[in-house]
Amino acid sequence: MGDDEVLLVQHVSLDADAEDGPGISVWTINRPDKLNALNSEVNDAIIAAAKDVEKNDSVRVIIIRGAPPPTAEEGERSMPPAFVAGADISEFVGVDSKQIRKAFKADPWAAVWNISKPTIAMIDGFALGGGCELALACDIRLASTRSMFGTPEINLGLIPGGGATQRLARLIGYGKALEMVMSGELMPATEAHRVGLVNHVLPPEQLEEVTMTLARNLASKSPHTIRVAKRAVRAALERPLSEGVRFERDEFCALFDTEDKEIGVQAFLDRSDPEWTGN
Numbered sequence: 001m002g003d004d005e006v007l008l009v010q011h012v013s014l015d016a017d018a019e020d021g022p023g024i025s026v027w028t029i030n031r032p033d034k035l036n037a038l039n040s041e042v043n044d045a046i047i048a049a050a051k052d053v054e055k056n057d058s059v060r061v062i063i064i065r066g067a068p069p070p071t072a073e074e075g076e077r078s079m080p081p082a083f084v085a086g087a088d089i090s091e092f093v094g095v096d097s098k099q100i101r102k103a104f105k106a107d108p109w110a111a112v113w114n115i116s117k118p119t120i121a122m123i124d125g126f127a128l129g130g131g132c133e134l135a136l137a138c139d140i141r142l143a144s145t146r147s148m149f150g151t152p153e154i155n156l157g158l159i160p161g162g163g164a165t166q167r168l169a170r171l172i173g174y175g176k177a178l179e180m181v182m183s184g185e186l187m188p189a190t191e192a193h194r195v196g197l198v199n200h201v202l203p204p205e206q207l208e209e210v211t212m213t214l215a216r217n218l219a220s221k222s223p224h225t226i227r228v229a230k231r232a233v234r235a236a237l238e239r240p241l242s243e244g245v246r247f248e249r250d251e252f253c254a255l256f257d258t259e260d261k262e263i264g265v266q267a268f269l270d271r272s273d274p275e276w277t278g279n
């Protein structure tokens with residue numbers, strides 16, 4: 001892993017003595033001089049990383065973050081912090097509908113959305129356009145107080161294309177989503193928290209620690225059960241209520257055939273910590 005790579009992938013093991021053991025995959029989008037904008041190289045790297053984590057049983061949780069700004073040389077302007085300031089606008093110049101549709105064959109938002117394991121966006125700074133959409137493609141969003149959210153595509157003569165119109169409307173409601181998408185105005189983290197766009201807002205210096213604590217919590221659950229939990233809640237987005245409740249019931253019942261249900265129930269009765277098998 002070199003510092004010049006556009007996506008840095010780090011495995012943080014739950015057990016410091018077993019580097020490759022079960023743990024958290026931390027992805028850092030690494031284009032700080034462009035506020036971590038998503039160019040095609042980053043998109044391809046995200047898609048590849050999403051495929052890898054599905055295959056790798058030791059990855060329990062994924063955290064996505066942006067690289068911090070480089071230290072400014074004397075006399076130079078310092079860059080603001082950014083999660084991701086959007087799709088790379090320089091790749092839009094002269095592109096027509098056929099070409100952009102083709103570019104969507106590499107769809108990082110779908111790749112992240114379709115990961116079966118828990119995903120957390122750790123946001124410090126701008127989360128705009130495709131960056132806001134990348135955060136929306138994650139399950140949980142934690143943001144620093146200095147973060148800003150927005151879908152400013154309208155100012156480019158565009159609308160969001162990575163899912164924001166749909167995911168925002170479901171997450172924060174139709175009215176607020178329309179306001180964001182049509183005005184292009186930026187929303188401070190406190191407001192994003194108030195409307196439910198982010199789960200937690202924290203001082204910048206606490207963001208990493210709190211995110212890791214949450215990730216460790218999720219990573220400590222049965223990897224099988226947590227996937228089922230994600231699938232069941234996701235069903236609420238796609239299905240009518242009665243069908244969704246039936247889906248939940250089927251998933252709940254199926255868990256009664258797993259080893260991890262016996263292990264979890266027995267550990268509760270024995271007052272011990274469960275040692276999940278993932279089966």
Ligand code: COA
Binds near residue numbers: 129
């Ligand atoms: N695509 C490509 N480059 C981007 C970018 C994006 N989405 N967002 C920022 N950058 C680049 C800038 O071009 C600049 O590069 P340069 O120094 O080589 O010129 C660098 O990142 C720093 O950005 P800059 O605009 O100088 O910082 P700022 O502090 O003045 O403003 C923002 C910060 C976030 C308000 C501003 O960068 C911005 O509006 N970005 C675009 C947001 C957007 O429309 N996103 C949706 C895209 S679909």
